[in-house]
Amino acid sequence: MMSAIVLLHRWLGIAFCLLFAMWFATGVVMHFVPFPSLTEAERFAGLAPLDRMEPRIAIADAVAASGLADATRVRLIRRSDGLAYVITGPSRLRAVRASDGSDASVVSSDVALAIAQDHARGRGLDAAGATVLAQADYDQWTVPNGFDRHRPLFRIALTDPAGTEVYVSSRTGEVVLDTTRRERGWNLVGSVLHWIYPTVLRSNWALWDGVVWTLSLLALIAAVLGAALGIVRVKTNGGRLATPYRGWHALHHILGLAASVFVLTWIFSGWLSMDHGRLFSRGQLTGVEADVMYAAPDWAVAASLDRPPVSASAREIEWFGFDGKLYRRDRLALDSQALVRTEGVSDAGPTGFLGAREVQALTARLATGCDVPTMLADGDDYPARSAIPGAPVYRARCGEIWFDIDGADGNLLQRLDASRRAYCWFYSALHTFDFPVLMAHPRLRDMMIVGLCALGFAFSLTGVVIGWRRLRLSL
DSSP, X not given: OHHHHHHHHHHHHHHHHHHHHHHHHHHHHHHHSOOOOOOHHHHHHTOOOOOSOOOOOOHHHHHHHHTOTTOOEEEXXXXXXXXXXXXXXXXXXXXXXXXXXXXXXXXXXHHHHXXXXXXXXXXXXXXXXXXXXXXXXXXXXXXXXXXXXXXXXXXXXXXXXXXXXXXXXXXXXXXXXXXXXXXXXXXXXXXXXXXXOOHHHHTSXXXXXXXXXXXXXXXXXXXXXXXXXXXXTOEEETTEEEOSOOXXXXXXXXXXXXXXXXXXXXXXXXXXXXXXXXXXXXXXXXXXXXXXXXXXXOGGGGGGGXXXXXXXXXXXXXXXXXXXXXXXXXXXXXXXXXXXXXXXXXXXXXXXXXXXXXXHHHHHHHSXXXXXXXXXXXXXXXXXXXXXXXXXXXXXXXXXXXXXXXXXXXXXXXXXXXXXXXXXXXXXXXXXXXXHHHHTOHHHHHHHHHHHHHHHHHHHHHHHHHHXXXXXXXX
């Protein structure tokens, strides 16, 4: 039995020692340079003000023109080619021209270029010499599934010193992603390697999921076997612990014992990052809950929300359904909005946001036994944050199921049952050190992550040397 464990660990170690070293090294890079995304601050800064409110069709007519019978949200934005409504349903979105309801999807590179230039100017970026590089469904930075509703995407290079490239959705004409030269370079040796994320593999989600899950599981098995062997092989010499090995094997044994807890928990939690519902719940709404949360509102009453005038400084208007009622949300600044409620809604929350009773009315229909929602504060377990600075996030505890609702736009941020809460600890706490006490002290968290990953990298390098020597003897 022991000889079989030794052989299995040896050859799994040879197969995975470079992968272990890569994961530890790239984990440090990812901590400081995350995968490229368009932040809400960047998106909002690139929006043009809605200061010239020319005549537009009614919201109900725009929804009808979109063909989305299950539309739950409508946004009004100004593009370089005029005002456009962006209509969103649970799985699809469409854009129609606000002037006549015609299709506002982007098929021309010239239109996409003008949209990107307007966005860049709003953010103070140089776009005078911007050029369209490609129109494609996938590239290295647009493989995540969140871009599926926007494909194909126009990739446009700006002329700013940072080497910024932006991606324009062909479906809505919005900028949905930006990358800089620095982000692209560091992520090639960070996220792309760490997640085994080459475009050709990641564009097929099911294949990528199966490959990375299997590799992570085999790596976990190798680590568990190594930890067991390392403990069994510890010797005592005059009352002191000692290793029976010499040279690189001794260093591998000692570093393995020192790093065993971290290596095991980190590899285990990394494997769980690919769980996707295999062992733990995915935090998704049930069918009944989704029907309540995403019920299509009566868009015919949207006109009643147009009586309060729109501020000249507004950059985006959104109409959304929440608990069977319609709301109009005027985005005035990144951290400022006005919320117009239908008649009969009371107990407004903080200025411009939903109130606790409005959230409670919805969650009471999602589940039974719900407490009065409370606002999340910094340091709460299982944190959830709105994209709008200062906006409240309400947590409604309905027995073992918790719902976190964004007070800015009524979106569900997370659904936590007992399984999902356990997953948060096993993954987020163990893999990214998202403990509340460490999140409150980011410098300490940085030092722990870098120090432990460096220890894991050094341990892995000893495995690389031992594995190389073993292979040379076997060839």
